[in-house]
Amino acid sequence: MKRKVVSMLLVTSMLATLITGCGSTDTKDSADASTTDNSVSAGTETATVSEGGSDEVGTPFSDTVKISLMNSKPEITDALEAGAETFGKEYNVDIEIYETDSPGDTISQKYAAGDAPTIAILDLANVRDLAGDKILDLSNEKWCEVGGSTMGGIVDGKVYGMPLTVEGMCILYNKTAIEDLLGKEFVAEDYTTLDEFSALLDELKAAGMETPFVLNAEDWSIGQKGYQFIYDYQDGTEEGAMQFLNDVHDGKTTFEDNDVFNKVYDAFDLFIENNINKDDPLAADYDLNASYVAEGDAAFWLNGTWAWPDFEPYAVDGNEYDVMPFPINDQEGSQGKIVAGATKFAVVDAVDSSEEQQEAAKMFLNWLVFTDEGQDTLINQCGMVTAFTNISLEPNNPFNVGLKRYIDNGMTIDGANYMPSDHRSVLAANMQAYLDGKMTRQEIAEKLDEYWTTNTPVK
Structure with a gap:
């Protein structure tokens, strides 16, 4: 401090x-x-x-x-x-x-x-x-x-x-780097599903960008905010997220049985496979991550609009940067929208x-x-x-x-403002372990069930 x-x-x-x-x-x-x-x-x-x-x-x-x-x-x-x-x-x-x-x-x-x-x-x-x-x-x-x-x-x-x-909690991207590599205009709205986004990553790799994606290692980022995509993308509303979490609390459902949970983790698995830091993911440096995307070594960074002050020192004059939603398949109400x-x-x-x-x-x-x-x-x-x-x-x-x-x-959905104050301290390290290959999806689901069975969303 x-x-x-x-x-x-x-x-x-x-x-x-x-x-x-x-x-x-x-x-x-x-x-x-x-x-x-x-x-x-x-x-x-x-x-x-x-x-x-x-x-x-x-x-x-x-x-x-x-x-x-x-x-x-x-x-x-x-x-x-x-x-x-x-x-x-x-x-x-x-x-x-x-x-x-x-x-x-x-x-x-x-x-x-x-x-x-x-x-x-x-x-x-x-x-x-x-x-x-x-x-x-x-x-x-x-x-x-x-x-x-x-x-x-x-x-x-x-x-x-x-x-x-x-x-906004979203994916930050280098539009110029993508277009220069693929030789065509990049329109982010054409890649709102995970299937579309996965195909795009394959195109970039085939064109020479070996690892197009960047993931942070910090617990507040990959952990605290990573979980929020599960909550926020239930139906795109705070009410829908809270209903799901209350249902978990009441024993009516589980994370493992939740369709959105599995879709979000399908996306995380894709990000991890294409992560520029995948050889040692927990050693990732935040400023270095910013430079990877700003300078075009990678194309996408899972982060949020708050990152600009850290990103700006590496930004290249004339390059175009922008934001796009977290990609998810067939999720009416939230697909193609940014959490804000x-x-x-x-x-x-x-x-x-x-x-x-x-x-x-x-x-x-x-x-x-x-x-x-x-x-x-x-x-x-x-x-x-x-x-x-x-x-x-x-x-x-x-x-x-x-x-x-x-x-x-009108393309935003409600952000998560209903989490108890100990959510990060209890759960974030588990997501870091998942990033590092030390926990399975099922184990993450069990930890989330355990937490929300003893806690309820705060409003």
Whole structure:
């Protein structure tokens, strides 16, 4: 965990008005990428920011107020620091920023030690664990009025978490590398089934790309998020996923007998066979994985739109990058659609922070939403997709441009926000073992049955 002190912190991404509903448009016709330029050019042009106003933020403090912020999205720390400095100079607020990739464990330790951060960027399960006594009810904050309550961290009808980022869980790909190798236009919507995608991988291998796919080794990626495809693709709705998990809990079905579970693992088996890291899959390096796809050594990376800050340093000028859905056979309601939703939430401490510190924290959140500088930080610098209705800036990186296209075309499905907070710590290592050939599909199914027999989805 690294610590940095800066003049106020920028919390992370942004909310999104991403309507994660299921569109009725046919997959192969709806997500037309022809009108969107997803190529990379040298430098990033700063878009014109919509008019903001410090009146929505508050009055600068006469004496410096120091607060802390726990950031569980380390890839945006640099951009957050820059935004924090801008905010801090105007409002006389300093913030200590520290990073974690295990927000649930870290926030629990901080509260146990009486040293909770003033602002914490958390997963929804963590928000639920803390709501009611450890974090503030933010239902009356100004950003709730412009879309913030739509996808916020809501518990018992109250908004405890400001939705900071809406992201898509999907396959990232290098369109230029694919087209150069195959000598024809690549249209991702033609490869939404596993059979179609498998044939595409065979074409790429025949053309000289020995291992076209990239899998991560981290437990949060291949483990925590890998399982979510099983849940999310049941019928593409949160209700359908929760019904399946409740049926497992009640003994009405099992994972091994579930059609979607087996279809998802058919896909994982294909990915593993074509993984550029298959000789030592758990030694895979995240940054190196980004470079493989960015530079065209591989074509596809199972990941999410959050990966752009790590991907960008390796992106080749003039290359076109984009996103596509997880391939699955004959799955009405979810085939050809990207999993999308709010994934991180900013909360304000109610226990260890003074009223002045709490006020500074809330001012910073409003600064992100209502000022030119805050909006620029979120959209242009952190590279977020936003759903706040007062922000008109468009996404400025290829992955978010692609995600927005799927959203606009109604081709997204509900993300998993109903998992208990120990889901990752209990189950993720099993998926790593499967990736490494140390567990079988049946053993994975048994572990999932065991977990969901003793747990229920949280809502």
